[in-house]
Amino acid sequence: MANYSTNEFRAGLKVLLDGEPHAILGNEFVKPGKGQAFNRVKLRNLLNGRVIDKTFKSGESIEAADVVETELGYLYTDGGQWHFMDNGTYEQYAADAAAMDGAENWLREQDVCVVTLYNGRPIAVMPPNFVELKVVETDPGVRGDTASGGVKPAKLETGAVVKVPLFVEEGEVLRVDTRSGEYVSRVK
Amino acid sequence: MAAAASCLRLRAQVVAQIRAFFSARNVPEVTTPCLVVAPVSEAGIGSIAAAGGWLRTSPEFEMKRLLAAGSGDIWQLGPVFRDDESGRLHRPEFTLLEWYRVGMDYLRLLDETLELLSQILRPLRPAAPLRLCWRDAFHNAFGVAPPDDDTRLQTIAAEHGLHDCRDAHDALDFLLAQMAARHFSGDALTAVYDFPARQASYARISERGCAQRFEVFYGGMELANGFQELTAAADYRARFAADNARRARLGLAAAPPDERFLAALERPGGRGLPECSGVAAGLERLLMCLARARDIAEVLPMTDA
Numbered sequence: 058m059a060n061y062s063t064n065e066f067r068a069g070l071k072v073l074l075d076g077e078p079h080a081i082l083g084n085e086f087v088k089p090g091k092g093q094a095f096n097r098v099k100l101r102n103l104l105n106g107r108v109i110d111k112t113f114k115s116g117e118s119i120e121a122a123d124v125v126e127t128e129l130g131y132l133y134t135d136g137g138q139w140h141f142m143d144n145g146t147y148e149q150y151a152a153d154a155a156a157m158d159g160a161e162n163w164l165r166e167q168d169v170c171v172v173t174l175y176n177g178r179p180i181a182v183m184p185p186n187f188v189e190l191k192v193v194e195t196d197p198g199v200r201g202d203t204a205s206g207g208v209k210p211a212k213l214e215t216g217a218v219v220k221v222p223l224f225v226e227e228g229e230v231l232r233v234d235t236r237s238g239e240y241v242s243r244v245k
Numbered sequence: 246m247a248a249a250a251s252c253l254r255l256r257a258q259v260v261a262q263i264r265a266f267f268s269a270r271n272v273p274e275v276t277t278p279c280l281v282v283a284p285v286s287e288a289g290i291g292s293i294a295a296a297g298g299w300l301r302t303s304p305e306f307e308m309k310r311l312l313a314a315g316s317g318d319i320w321q322l323g324p325v326f327r328d329d330e331s332g333r334l335h336r337p338e339f340t341l342l343e344w345y346r347v348g349m350d351y352l353r354l355l356d357e358t359l360e361l362l363s364q365i366l367r368p369l370r371p372a373a374p375l376r377l378c379w380r381d382a383f384h385n386a387f388g389v390a391p392p393d394d395d396t397r398l399q400t401i402a403a404e405h406g407l408h409d410c411r412d413a414h415d416a417l418d419f420l421l422a423q424m425a426a427r428h429f430s431g432d433a434l435t436a437v438y439d440f441p442a443r444q445a446s447y448a449r450i451s452e453r454g455c456a457q458r459f460e461v462f463y464g465g466m467e468l469a470n471g472f473q474e475l476t477a478a479a480d481y482r483a484r485f486a487a488d489n490a491r492r493a494r495l496g497l498a499a500a501p502p503d504e505r506f507l508a509a510l511e512r513p514g515g516r517g518l519p520e521c522s523g524v525a526a527g528l529e530r531l532l533m534c535l536a537r538a539r540d541i542a543e544v545l546p547m548t549d550a
Contacts, residue, residue: 093289093418094289111408112408114411
């Protein structure tokens with residue numbers, strides 16, 4: 058892979074640090090009047106999400122990480138792994154639980170996700186921001202009680218449980234925000 | 246894009262304040278050339294070549310020639326140029342205030358520096374200035390006394406996030422930047438004095454092995470750098486040679502010493518530089534504090550280059 062010098066560092070760049078892929082979040086030039094110039098860089102470890110501060114000498118280079126984001130269709134899970142396919146090349150990829158990190162709560166077959174591949178291996182899976190899922194289990198609705206603002210749990214077809222208004226009934230399809238895990242609306 | 250009128254007025258006010266400060270002390274303003282014959286030799290600073298010579302990175306050696314010729318106290322405010330410095334707090338061209346006091350030692354010059362900076366920053370109502378020697382500043386920030394051992398120093402720098410430390414110089418520069426950024430009070434001037442000998446630059450080194458210099462910060466931002474100046478040509482020659490040895494180690498081009506400066510100290514009957522201390526402060530950094538600017542570009546009249 059290529060190398061990036063500190064003057065090329067910018068937010069979004071993917072680099073290899075201590076053998077692990079990181080995304081650069083920010084880069085600031087720091088220099089004591091009489092001393093060496095540095096770049097104070099904030100990076101997120103793409104494997105565990107940890108954000109670290111690292112200081113590089115200005116002019117120093119580090120290796121680029123082979124990290125790409127690509128859209129893949131969700132196929133199925135065998136319990137231990139979640140399988141995806143590139144709908145253009147038909148190439149298949151398997152993501153483990155760490156890469157899924159909760160994304161499995163929202164996925165139905167054929168949903169398209171943005172998958173981050175590191176050296177060709179999925180390390181992160183981003184489900185669509187909004188998904189529409191059917192309620193498979195919830196307490197019976199309370200008619201006429203739409204104004205009280207009360208909520209109850211509802212289990213969706215993917216297994217996820219979300220808080221919904223009291224009027225929601227089994228069999229209805231809901232729009233859910235996967236980033237917050239919150240109910241948005243009913244889908245007619 | 247040109248600056249707002251308020252920014253131009255602020256600059257004019259601060260410059261007037263500086264003139265009044267030195268006028269009240271009977272210190273004359275001088276102007277020395279921006280185009281000089283020798284590049285800076287310190288490894289951390291880069292000179293920009295121009296017209297067969299170099300743009301000055303500071304007026305230090307020209308002002309010291311005036312001192313050697315018997316000028317007495319002098320001050321100067323003017324543009325300086327540094328290669329490869331660009332960022333939120335840095336521009337390749339900025340305005341430096343530099344002054345020298347004959348017969349005044351560096352700690353009294355620190356008092357004077359704090360007096361001027363406090364006067365300029367008064368609208369911010371800063372807390373009282375803090376002074377601490379470098380050893381205490383290090384101890385406060387990192388929880389241990391500064392180690393004598395270079396390897397240990399480099400380990401501490403690595404622990405605080407310095408990637409791939411080349412030498413103890415790098416470690417010391419980084420750790421100072423780290424102290425300032427993480428540990429100095431946000432609304433006060435902090436002065437650090439008595440540095441490790443390795444960071445002496447052209448400051449005198451005491452018998453105890455301390456570099457007799459100081460730096461002043463406001464919050465984490467460096468504002469000023471002061472020195473008990475070396476006086477003998479032989480001492481400058483030795484420091485220039487050490488600068489060049491480090492440049493060679495780091496793969497940087499050699500910087501030939503400024504022979505006109507050395508000749509001014511060595512002229513027959515001369516006694517080198519008079520006993521003096523000198524300090525430099527960045528004007529735009531002060532304006533940034535006053536304007537609460539995040540980027541130096543906000544306080545420059547224009548930023549074409």
